[in-house]
Amino acid sequence: MTDNNLIRGSGAAFPNPFIRERADPQILRHGGRYYFTATVPAYDRIVLRTAATLDGLRTAEESTIWVRHAEGAMGSHIWAPELHRIGGGWYVYFAAGEADTATGDVWRIRMYVLENLSEDPLAGEWTEKGRIATPVDSFSLDATTFAHGGRRYLCWAQHDPGLAGSNTSLYLAELADPWTLAGDPVEISRPELDWETVRFAVNEGPYALVRNGRVFLTYSASGTGAEYCVGLLTADADADLLDAASWSKSPVPVFGTSAAHGIYGPGHNAFTVGEDGRDLLVFHARAYEEVAGDPLDNPDRHCRVQPFTWREDGTPDFGLPLPENA
Incomplete structure (x- = not known):
C-alpha cells in the first residue's frame, strides 16, 4: 500500500487538495508539458491549464476554451471534459444536456467532441465536431479514448433503456475518426455488484492504462457521495478487446473511501506520470462524509494527485x- 502523504517530482512536494473545486480531473503529459482539465462547479464551460511542471498546474492561468450554448443541445450540464492528442490534432470529449428553456431537457445528456488542429491547445481555434452518435440514443457521458494494437477505441458510460434498475453501463467501440464510431459498441461492464449499486446502479468515468501485458480500465461506481469508488476491468493485451468475454472485473473496489484518512467518495480518476517517471493517480474526492443538499450543487469534489505502485503480479496497487496536507 502507498503510505507517503506527499507527491514528489523534480524535488517538489505537492499538496492535496491539488486543485480545489475541480471534479472529474484529468492531467495529460504531452511534449514535455502538463495539461489539466476538469468539470467546473457552474457546469457552463470547458477550461484548460498548462505548465512545464506538475506543481505548476496548481497556479497556472486557467483558460476557457469553450462555453455552453444559450439554447438547444450543449446548453447545460457541461461535464467531465477530457483532452487527448490524436494524430495532428487536439480533441476534447465532454458531456452536455440541453439549455434550460421551455423546450430544453437539461437531463438529455449526450457526448460531444471539440477539435483544435493547432500545436498548442491553448492557441488556435476549437471547433465543434458534434455529438458522438451511438446505436441507442440515450443518456451517455464520460467518453475516454485510448490506442492499442494499432486501433483507437472509445469507452464511455451509457444508459440501456431495456435494462431495468440500472443507470449506466460501460461500452467500448473502435473509432473511425475521433468523433465517429467504426462499428457497434460492446457492453463490457454493467453495475451488478453490491458496491456498484449504492444509491444508484452506476458504472462511469472509465480511463485506460496499458501495462505489463494487460489493458486496465478503471471506472467509478455507485452514487456520488461517500459510496463512490473505483473498480477495475482487465483484459490481456493480445485479446480481442471488443469481445466482452475478454474483460474480467475485480470483485471488490480497488480504491475507495478512507474514513481514517478523512477522504470520502474518491473517483472519476485519470493517470499521469511525474517528472521523475512515477505513476500518479488523479482523482476527485471530498474531505467529509455527508453532503448537505443536492450533491450536484456542491463544489467540494477537489482534484487530488498521489502516486501508486505495482504488485508482483503486474496489477496496479x-x-x-491520502490525508489532506494543505
Whole structure:
C-alpha cells in the first residue's frame, strides 16, 4: 500500500487538495508539458491549464476554451471534459444536456467532441465536431479514448433503456475518426455488484492504462457521495478487446473511501506520470462524509494527485486516498 502523504517530482512536494473545486480531473503529459482539465462547479464551460511542471498546474492561468450554448443541445450540464492528442490534432470529449428553456431537457445528456488542429491547445481555434452518435440514443457521458494494437477505441458510460434498475453501463467501440464510431459498441461492464449499486446502479468515468501485458480500465461506481469508488476491468493485451468475454472485473473496489484518512467518495480518476517517471493517480474526492443538499450543487469534489505502485503480479496497487496536507 502507498503510505507517503506527499507527491514528489523534480524535488517538489505537492499538496492535496491539488486543485480545489475541480471534479472529474484529468492531467495529460504531452511534449514535455502538463495539461489539466476538469468539470467546473457552474457546469457552463470547458477550461484548460498548462505548465512545464506538475506543481505548476496548481497556479497556472486557467483558460476557457469553450462555453455552453444559450439554447438547444450543449446548453447545460457541461461535464467531465477530457483532452487527448490524436494524430495532428487536439480533441476534447465532454458531456452536455440541453439549455434550460421551455423546450430544453437539461437531463438529455449526450457526448460531444471539440477539435483544435493547432500545436498548442491553448492557441488556435476549437471547433465543434458534434455529438458522438451511438446505436441507442440515450443518456451517455464520460467518453475516454485510448490506442492499442494499432486501433483507437472509445469507452464511455451509457444508459440501456431495456435494462431495468440500472443507470449506466460501460461500452467500448473502435473509432473511425475521433468523433465517429467504426462499428457497434460492446457492453463490457454493467453495475451488478453490491458496491456498484449504492444509491444508484452506476458504472462511469472509465480511463485506460496499458501495462505489463494487460489493458486496465478503471471506472467509478455507485452514487456520488461517500459510496463512490473505483473498480477495475482487465483484459490481456493480445485479446480481442471488443469481445466482452475478454474483460474480467475485480470483485471488490480497488480504491475507495478512507474514513481514517478523512477522504470520502474518491473517483472519476485519470493517470499521469511525474517528472521523475512515477505513476500518479488523479482523482476527485471530498474531505467529509455527508453532503448537505443536492450533491450536484456542491463544489467540494477537489482534484487530488498521489502516486501508486505495482504488485508482483503486474496489477496496479492504488492504496488508500491520502490525508489532506494543505
